Amino acid sequence: MGRSVNYLSNAHTVCFEDVSMIDDEFGWGMFKSDLVETFNDKYKSMEECERWDCDETSIIVENQLIEVGISEYCGLASVSMRVKDFDGYDDYSGLAERFANHVGVWMKENIGDYVKLGTFSNGEAVYEKKRR
Numbered sequence: 001m002g003r004s005v006n007y008l009s010n011a012h013t014v015c016f017e018d019v020s021m022i023d024d025e026f027g028w029g030m031f032k033s034d035l036v037e038t039f040n041d042k043y044k045s046m047e048e049c050e051r052w053d054c055d056e057t058s059i060i061v062e063n064q065l066i067e068v069g070i071s072e073y074c075g076l077a078s079v080s081m082r083v084k085d086f087d088g089y090d091d092y093s094g095l096a097e098r099f100a101n102h103v104g105v106w107m108k109e110n111i112g113d114y115v116k117l118g119t120f121s122n123g124e125a126v127y128e129k130k131r132r
Contacts, residue, residue: 004116004125005073006056007080012066013104015112016127020075032070035079035111036061039068042106065096066103076127079111 007014022028039046045063053059057071057080068081081103083096114127 004119004123005076005078006054006071007078008053008057008059008067008069008082011080011082012100013107014078014080014116015107016114016116017077017079017112018075018114019072019077028072031077032058032060035068035070038111043103065092065099076114079107081107 005016019028019031022031036048039061040048043063046061046068047063049059049062049067051059053069056073057069057078059067059069061068062084064084066081066083068079071078071080081100083093083100086093086096113130115130117126117128119125
């Protein structure tokens with residue numbers, strides 16, 4: 001059975017990038033550092049972090065409203081963003097959703113080379129290169 005690259009559960013926005021030329025840990029670290037720096041430069045509230053959403057998606061940057069994760073499979077990386085869960089006294093879900101919409105538009109224009117067209121029933125996905 002085939003599958004496609006993983007991304008954050010409940011992702012608001014997902015972008016895909018070709019990383020097939022990265023063949024070592026150093027190159028992957030540079031890719032990750034560049035993404036963190038890109039988000040930090042654009043959104044000053046974003047801070048680097050290191051934790052896992054699941055076995056395959058690493059959360060690399062966050063603020064109080066959203067978190068961004070990356071995952072890689074067979075030379076394709078996903079960069080995904082989602083709204084954080086809010087329960088209890090501090091419920092910023094409306095503000096977080098508005099911020100996520102803003103960041104999502106920016107991500108679609110500036111992050112990734114590919115758009116996911118769909119997924120077959122066996123789990124394999126089809127991608128198309130973005131037209132810029």
